[in-house]
Amino acid sequence: MKVETKLEGPELTEFLQEKALTIRRDIIKMTGIAGSGHPGGSLSATDIVAAIYWYALRHDPNQPKWKERDRFILSKGHAAPVLYAALAETGYINRDVLWTLRQFGSALQGHPDMRKVAGVEISTGSLGQGLAIACGIALAGRLDKLDYKVYTVIGDGESQEGEIWEAAMLAAHYKLDNLIAITDYNDLQIDGRVSDIKDVCPVDDKWRAFGWHVICIDGHDMDQIVAALDEARQLKGKPVMIEAKTIKGKGVSFMEDMVEWHGVAPNQEQMIAALKELGVDDWTSW
Amino acid sequence: MTKPRATREGYADALLELGEELPNVVVLDSDLSKSTGAARFGKAFPDRFINCGVAEQSMMGAAAGLAACGKICYTGSFAVFATGRAFEQIRNSIAYCNFEVKICPSHAGVTVGQDGGSHQSVEDIALMRCLPNMKVIVPADYIEAKTAVKAAAHISGPIYIRLGRPAVTPVNGDDYAFEFGRARVLRVGGDVTILAIGIMVGEALKAADRLAEEGISAEVINVITVKPLDEETILASVRKTGRAITAEEHSIIGGLGGAISELLGEKHPAPVKRIGIGDMFGLSGSADELLRHFKLTAGDIAEAARELLLYTQ
Ligand SMILES: Cc1ncc(C[n+]2csc(CCOP(=O)(O)OP(=O)(O)O)c2C)c(N)n1
Ligand SMILES: [Mg+2]
Numbered sequence: 299m300k301v302e303t304k305l306e307g308p309e310l311t312e313f314l315q316e317k318a319l320t321i322r323r324d325i326i327k328m329t330g331i332a333g334s335g336h337p338g339g340s341l342s343a344t345d346i347v348a349a350i351y352w353y354a355l356r357h358d359p360n361q362p363k364w365k366e367r368d369r370f371i372l373s374k375g376h377a378a379p380v381l382y383a384a385l386a387e388t389g390y391i392n393r394d395v396l397w398t399l400r401q402f403g404s405a406l407q408g409h410p411d412m413r414k415v416a417g418v419e420i421s422t423g424s425l426g427q428g429l430a431i432a433c434g435i436a437l438a439g440r441l442d443k444l445d446y447k448v449y450t451v452i453g454d455g456e457s458q459e460g461e462i463w464e465a466a467m468l469a470a471h472y473k474l475d476n477l478i479a480i481t482d483y484n485d486l487q488i489d490g491r492v493s494d495i496k497d498v499c500p501v502d503d504k505w506r507a508f509g510w511h512v513i514c515i516d517g518h519d520m521d522q523i524v525a526a527l528d529e530a531r532q533l534k535g536k537p538v539m540i541e542a543k544t545i546k547g548k549g550v551s552f553m554e555d556m557v558e559w560h561g562v563a564p565n566q567e568q569m570i571a572a573l574k575e576l577g578v579d580d581w582t583s584w
Numbered sequence: 585m586t587k588p589r590a591t592r593e594g595y596a597d598a599l600l601e602l603g604e605e606l607p608n609v610v611v612l613d614s615d616l617s618k619s620t621g622a623a624r625f626g627k628a629f630p631d632r633f634i635n636c637g638v639a640e641q642s643m644m645g646a647a648a649g650l651a652a653c654g655k656i657c658y659t660g661s662f663a664v665f666a667t668g669r670a671f672e673q674i675r676n677s678i679a680y681c682n683f684e685v686k687i688c689p690s691h692a693g694v695t696v697g698q699d700g701g702s703h704q705s706v707e708d709i710a711l712m713r714c715l716p717n718m719k720v721i722v723p724a725d726y727i728e729a730k731t732a733v734k735a736a737a738h739i740s741g742p743i744y745i746r747l748g749r750p751a752v753t754p755v756n757g758d759d760y761a762f763e764f765g766r767a768r769v770l771r772v773g774g775d776v777t778i779l780a781i782g783i784m785v786g787e788a789l790k791a792a793d794r795l796a797e798e799g800i801s802a803e804v805i806n807v808i809t810v811k812p813l814d815e816e817t818i819l820a821s822v823r824k825t826g827r828a829i830t831a832e833e834h835s836i837i838g839g840l841g842g843a844i845s846e847l848l849g850e851k852h853p854a855p856v857k858r859i860g861i862g863d864m865f866g867l868s869g870s871a872d873e874l875l876r877h878f879k880l881t882a883g884d885i886a887e888a889a890r891e892l893l894l895y896t897q
Pocket of ligand 2: 486
C-alpha cells in the first residue's frame, strides 16, 4: 500500500491542518511528560512536516524499507518530537511509545536514532549533516534508477554550518532535481535571533547563487506549502530549496517567537494551558 | 565543603576574572553560550566575545587567527561538536601552529542525559590526547575547573579542558589551586591504585570507603592532567600497590585508561582494569540512570578492585 492522499483543494488543506494540529498536541504532551526536549523548533516545522508526510511523501508505514519510498530526513534533529509524532500518526510506531520520549530505555532518543525507530531514515542531532546525507541518497537514487524524491528540513541557525554550503554546491553541481530541501526560517537559534547572532540573510539569494531553485513561502500557510511542494516535485535540472518563513513555537501563544522555548519543555501547568489552546480540554484524554 | 556545582560554571566564572586581568583574552562560542556560560563574559566584555553561530569549524579557525595576532582565545561549545566537528581545524590551524587556543567545551560524557548519544562525547579525550602540542585537563569539580581555566592563560600553547553539565559534589577544598601536570593523591593506600578523572574522582573516593570496610586499602589519585601525565606520582603509587584501576566518564579506548595502560606497559607493567564506557555510544536517560547503565559508579569501581585483587593475589 502506498500512502497517497486523493484529496484536493480546501478538503486537502483542512485534512493537512487537522494532521498538523494532532502533531502539535503530541509535541506538547511528549515534551511535557518528558520534562525536556525542544518544543519551539518542533512546532515551527509542524505544518511543513505534516504536508510532507500526508501530501508529498510516497511511502508505506508497513514497509519502512521499501526501496521506492521517498525519503525524509530531519536534519535539524533536535525537532525529533515533530518527526516522532508524524511517525506515530502515520503508523510507523505505536502511539503509546510517544510518551516515553527521552526516557532511559525508550526507542525515542532525544535526537532521532535510525537504529531504534522504524521510519527514521538517518540518525541526526549534530547540525549541518542532514543535507549532505540527503545528497548521497539522491545520488544513490540516480545510480539505482529509482525515481524517489529526498526531502530534508534544515534550520536557519543550522544554515550557519559550513557543511550545509558544501552540500549546497554538491547538489547543484550534480543537478540533483530529486532533492527538495526546506528551511525552517524562524529567525531564532539558541543564543538569540539568527539575524543578531550571525545573519544568514539574504538566504534565498545565497541558495540561488549556489545554483538552486528557490521558492519563498509562509511556512504555516498550508496552501502555500502544498503549492511549493508541487512546484518542487515538477522542477527539472536543479535541486529545490523552499524557504519557509515560520514562527518558532507556532500554535502556542506563550511559546511563539520566544527564544526561551528552544530547548525547554513545558511544565505540567504550561502543558495543560498549551493543550487547551490547541483545543484539548482534558489532557489525560488526549 | 561547598555545595555541588558544575565544572562548566567554573569556566564561566574564570572567564569573567580573566577578562578583567588580561586585556588580550578573547572568548568565542558557537550558539551554546548560555550552556557554556560564556554569555556572561559576552555581557561584561562585548567587544571580546565572538559568537560564531552554529559553526564550530570556523570558530576554531577564527580562534587560530586571533591567536596569530597575540590574543589568548577560549572556545566553547559541546565537547562532541568542538572536538569532533572541528577536529581537523584544531589539528592543523591550532595544534600544528601551537597557538594560544584553550578549547573548553561543556557537556562531555553521558551525564548530558536526555539529549542522548548524538550529544554525549565519549571520545574527546582520545581525540585531543593524540595531537602534538595539545595538553589535556579534566577537572573533577567546580574549583578545579575554575583554577585550571585561569591557569591555562599562562600555560603556553593549545589546551583542552573537558567540562561537564551536571552539578558535582566538590572533592577539593575551597583553597585548592590547580597545578598543571600534577596529579593529587587524595587518599593513601597500599593494595590498589585507583586513578580517576572528572566526576569519577568522587566515585573513586566512595569506592575506597567501601573497600576499607572490607579491609582493602585503596590509594585514590585524581589525575587531573591527562596529558602530560604526572608519571612520577602515578608510577610511585603503582610500584607500591602493584595494580591499577582507571575510572573516567569516557570510552575505555584512548582516554585515561589508554594513557595509563601505555605508561604502565612501558615503564612498570602491572595489571590494569579500566572503568569507563565500553566500545559503544551513549543513550537518552537521566544522568544517574546512565551512570548505572554504563557501570560508572563507586560500586563498579569497588567490584573491579575486588576482582583485580582476586586474580593478582
Ligand atoms: C553541530 C552542532 N552544534 C551545535 C548544536 C547545538 N544546537 C542544537 S539546536 C541549535 C540551534 C539551532 O538553531 P536552528 O537551526 O535555527 O533550529 P530551530 O530554530 O529550528 O530550532 C544548536 C546550536 C548541535 N546540535 N549540533
Ligand atoms: Mg531557527
